[in-house]
Amino acid sequence: MFDYEIKLLKEWIEKDNNFFDIASYELRNKETTAEILLKNNNVVVSGIEIIQRLLSEYNIYSEFYYNDGDFINNTIIGKIKGNAYNILIVERTMLNVLSLMSAIATKTYNLVSKINGKTKLAATRKVFPGLGNLEKLAVIHGGGDTHRWNLSxxxxxxxxxxxxxxxxxxxxxxxKKYKSFTKKIEIEVENEKDTFLAAENNVDIIMLDNFSANDAKELAKKLKYNYPNIIIEVSGGISEDNYLDYVDDNIDIISMGKLTTEIKYVDYSLEV
Incomplete structure (x- = not known):
């Protein structure tokens, strides 16, 4: 698990390290301990599991006091122990992962917690190449839906x-010729005519793309009346300012690219 992501993170660390870290070179035979501090309040922590795996690759012992998905405030989240040089070269990458994933998890949690109804909030494929799985994992930790993990x-x-x-x-x-019983067909539509045409051709999911909230609700009601088993998703132009306008008994999924593209980093630090 996480093999690809760990390999990528290690490559970044080694590229950053280059031949060696000049400032840390004299510390290469020293053992030390350090604490990882969360410096913000009202945070859903995310990234702990992946960081534990990463630290183990450098023979760094770690002990965390919280789990991914926990809602916490400004506090020490864990401690690490190991070779001082290794700790210093992994520091920034480790903190960056925690900051990014916690930011996504926290934003997701804040938005999902305001939804009153059965509509789910989902991410999209607007994720950073290489780290997309970690961003979607953070969405899970925040209580959101990942949407599809990959093209297949x-x-x-x-x-x-x-x-x-x-x-x-x-x-x-x-x-259809490539569809297994385990797969669903989803289609993106932009008007009512295409919506019902898609439904008549037995798709499983219909995405209403770039519809206003009122238009989406009205069309979803008509569609569910005639095709109650079709899953209805809305997407396009949806932000934290207007997503609640789309919450409706007939709308199953609201997908929002801004869950992962417009975030405010959570502040973590490492103190020896």
Whole structure:
């Protein structure tokens, strides 16, 4: 688990280290202990499990007092012990991961906690290359939905697919031959006509893209009346300022790219 992510983080650390860290070189035979401090309040901590794995790669002992998903305030979250040189070269990467993941988890939690109803809040594929799985894991820690983890997890037909296949019917028929019973077909639509055309062609999920909240609710009501088993997702132009306008009994998923693209880093520090 996390093998790819650990490899990537180690590559970044070694590139940062270059031949050696000049400031830390004389400390290479010294053992030390240090504390990891959270310097903000009202934070959903995320990244602990991955950091423990990363530290073990450098033979650094770690003990954390909290688990991923815990809601905590300004405090010491854990302690580490090991070779001083190794601790110093992993410090910034370790803190960056905790800061990023905790920021996403905290934002997700703050938004999800305001939803009164069955509608779920989901991330999108607007994640940073290489660290996307960690960003989506942070969404889970914050109580959100990850959406699809990769391109093959579900069959998602977007506007460019429809343009290239020539029509909604052509696109759906083309991908059906590759659909396993474990997969769902989702299609992105931009108007009511295409919405019902997609439903008539037996897709599993319909994404209403760039609809106003009122239009999305009205169309979702019509769609659910005729096709009660279809999952309805809304996306496009949705932010923390307007997402609650889309919460509705007929809307299953609100997906928001800004869960992972517009965040305020959580402040962590390491003190020997």
């Amino acid at each position: 997890e579900s069959i998602m037909i977007k506007d460019n697919h429809i343009a290239l296949y020539g029509s909604i019917e052509n696109a759906i028929n083309a991908v």
